[in-house]
């Protein structure tokens with residue numbers, strides 16, 4: 001059955017653009033919406049335009065001085081000397097023209113999603129350009145200028161006094177969001193990611209559990225490199241319902257980075273498309289069970305824009321808009337023909353990865369055991385239901 005879900009989108013999202021050589025490439029948004037349209041899953045009536053976040057809204061999380069520097073850097077030709085002190089002008093976050101305006105629109109898109117869901121007009125809302133989970137209070141980091149996830153959570157706290165469950169399934173630790181609410185018992189941050197041993201940002205250890213009143217309200221599940229679907233999903237299905245039922249949120253915010261796929265060039269996890277079918281299924285079921293469906297979904301990382309992101313986010317949207325795809329289906333030939341000429345890799349012919357496509361990982365049982373231990377420890381001090 002179809003349900004009322006908003007797809008927040010504007011072509012202006014494409015202005016969040018670092019340079020041609022940067023792995024963060026918003027072309028993935030174009031490819032995703034195109035695929036959704038061709039599969040007849042996305043229609044004009046789903047689409048809601050974003051708005052810009054105001055400085056006041058951004059400053060719920062970010063320092064005003066930082067906001068000023070972002071604005072100035074994006075309006076200055078040549079280098080702004082002070083930018084480096086704020087994490088700008090680095091290899092990860094190069095300065096680009098109008099970077100303040102481009103990022104404020106993304107944050108505003110996630111705020112719009114929150115307004116639609118909290119007013120009861122929509123059951124769920126999706127802002128795929130969001131999910132900039134590495135942005136800090138006063139510093140850009142990991143391809144993220146402002147942190148829309150943190151701003152929307154602060155906004156939900158301030159305007160709706162809501163208890164917020166944040167679920168982050170990006171392969172990288174959701175550090176910016178965790179640190180922003182580290183001592184807040186009304187915000188529970190839960191991150192499933194590749195261990196920080198060999199991956200940016202290096203944090204997300206099980207022992208990062210929160211501080212003061214917020215102790216137990218930061219939950220981390222750092223998975224071993226080369227973790228495959230079964231072990232990834234075992235951790236997800238073991239931890240998420242337990243924590244969600246214990247915490248009893250008023251609203252759920254999800255970050256849906258899809259860089260845990262084995263094709264992703266930046267990380268070392270070995271998941272297939274199957275986890276992207278399961279992730280939103282459980283998140284949505286818990287939102288229905290615990291908070292009258294209130295669910296705000298953002299995008300996030302995803303650096304195989306050809307084979308992974310459009311398919312993963314198609315599964316996300318299909319689930320959240322009540323158009324669940326149970327069986328594997330073919331990717332429309334027109335879509336493949338349109339993008340294959342510019343793709344450096346062979347595009348996938350089906351929405352899910354057929355079983356047996358990827359060779360088994362040699363240390364499989366060792367990794368599975370390690371992850372089981374991680375799950376056990378992750379659940380030690382958090383709310384449990």
Ligand SMILES: [Zn+2]
Pocket residue numbers: 170171172257259300301302
């Ligand atoms: Zn990531």
